[in-house]
Amino acid sequence: MGNMELSPEQRKALLETLKARFEKNMHRHEGVEWADVEAKLEANPDKLWSLNEMEATEGEPDVVRHDQETGEYIFYDCSAESPKGRRSVCYDREALEARKKHKPENSAMDMAAAMGIELLTEEQYRELQELEHVDKKTSSWVQTPENIRKIGGAIFCDRRYDTVFMYHNGADSYYGARGFRGSLRV
Numbered sequence: 001m002g003n004m005e006l007s008p009e010q011r012k013a014l015l016e017t018l019k020a021r022f023e024k025n026m027h028r029h030e031g032v033e034w035a036d037v038e039a040k041l042e043a044n045p046d047k048l049w050s051l052n053e054m055e056a057t058e059g060e061p062d063v064v065r066h067d068q069e070t071g072e073y074i075f076y077d078c079s080a081e082s083p084k085g086r087r088s089v090c091y092d093r094e095a096l097e098a099r100k101k102h103k104p105e106n107s108a109m110d111m112a113a114a115m116g117i118e119l120l121t122e123e124q125y126r127e128l129q130e131l132e133h134v135d136k137k138t139s140s141w142v143q144t145p146e147n148i149r150k151i152g153g154a155i156f157c158d159r160r161y162d163t164v165f166m167y168h169n170g171a172d173s174y175y176g177a178r179g180f181r182g183s184l185r186v
Contacts, residue, residue, distance in 0.1 A: 004045075004046055004049045004116075005045060005049065006045065006048055006049055006052055010052065011045075011048060014048060014051060014052050014055060015038060015041065015048075017055060018037075018041075018051065018055075018061070018062070019034055019038070021060065021061075021062050021078075022034050022037065022062060022063060025062055025078070027131065028062055028063065028064050028078065028131050028132070029062070029063040029064060029065070029066070031066075032063055032066050032073070036073075037063055037073050037186075040072075040073055040186045041186060044186055046116065047116075047184060047186040049116065050115055050116035050117055050184050051075065051184060053114075053115040053116070053117075054075070054077055054083075054115065054117060054182060054184070056085065057083045057084070057085030057086045057115075058079055058083045058084040058085050059077030059078075059079050059083040059085075059086070059181065059182065060077060060078050060079040060083075061075040061076065061077055061078065061182075061184065062075060062076070062078045063075055064076045064078070064127070064128065064131060065127075067185070070185075072185040072186060073185070073186050074183060074184070074185050074186075075183065075184045075185075075186065076120060076124065076128050076181060076182070076183050077120075077181040077182055078128070078131075078132055078134070079134070079181075080132075080134055080136075081134070081135060081136070081137055081138040082135055082138035082139060082140045082177070082178060082179035082180065082181065083179050083180075083181065084179070085179075086108070086111055086179035086180055087138070087175070087176055087177065087178060087179040088104050088105070088174050088175065088176050088178075088179075089104050089105070089106045089107050089108045089111060089141075089174055089178075089179065089180070090104050090107050090108070090171060090172050090173060090174045091107060091108055091109065091141055091144065091149075091154035091171035091172070092107045092108065092109035092110070092149075092154070092171060093107055093109065093110050094171070095107060095154070095170070095171035095172035096110070096172070098172050099172045104174040108141040108179070108180040111180070112180065112182050115182065116184070117182035117183060117184045118143070118182060118183050118184075119141060119142055119143045119180050119181070119182060119183075120140070120142050120143070120180075120181045120182065120183055121142060121143045122142050122143070122155065122157060122166050124142075124183055125140065125142050125157045125164070125181065126157075126164055128181070129159060129164045133159055133162075134159065134181075135157070135158040135159050136158075136159050136160070137177065138158065138177045138178065138179065139156045139157065139158035139167075139175075139177065139178045140156060140157055140158070140178065140179055140180050140181045141154060141155070141156045141178065141179070141180040142155055142156060142157050142166070142180070142181075144171070148168065149171060152170055152171060152172075153168045153169070153170065153171060154168065154169060154170070154171035155167065155168050155169075156168075156169060156178060
């Protein structure tokens with residue numbers, strides 16, 4: 001997976017970007033203090049690396065929840081549309097390998113694993129949509145239940161007509177307007 005350490009310059013730039021976004025969007029994380037989040041990030045350089053990957057692919061990660069039980073802060077990709085650097089991907093490796101022609105370059109599940117993040121579940125996706133109306137023009141793959149995946153399908157969500165929709169496709173399909181959103185616990 002290569003070097004998962006950010007240089008001091010990269011770390012500083014990322015923390016500044018995350019802090020600015022955090023402060024501009026307090027409605028996503030009322031009652032959470034940036035200093036607490038930053039301390040957690042500083043103590044977990046691998047998580048900073050993952051956030052940098054989320055940022056580099058235009059996910060615009062931000063804190064959406066503080067898990068009181070574990071003390072973890074939970075980041076989701078909060079970009080208005082599905083992250084640009086993660087589109088045109090099928091659902092998972094199995095779907096990618098099943099395609100005979102016109103294979104996409106990657107799959108959502110493989111990309112997420114390489115970035116050290118997880119695809120949002122449908123429930124998490126709906127939670128994000130309560131905070132921010134996203135994917136009005138694009139759609140995002142979400143974690144697919146095993147019973148659907150086993151028979152070739154995968155699910156995605158979007159927002160149309162001011163409503164969040166969950167829908168299905170063959171797991172091997174891919175579109176220029178479909179990416180995926182991830183979550184990261186720090």
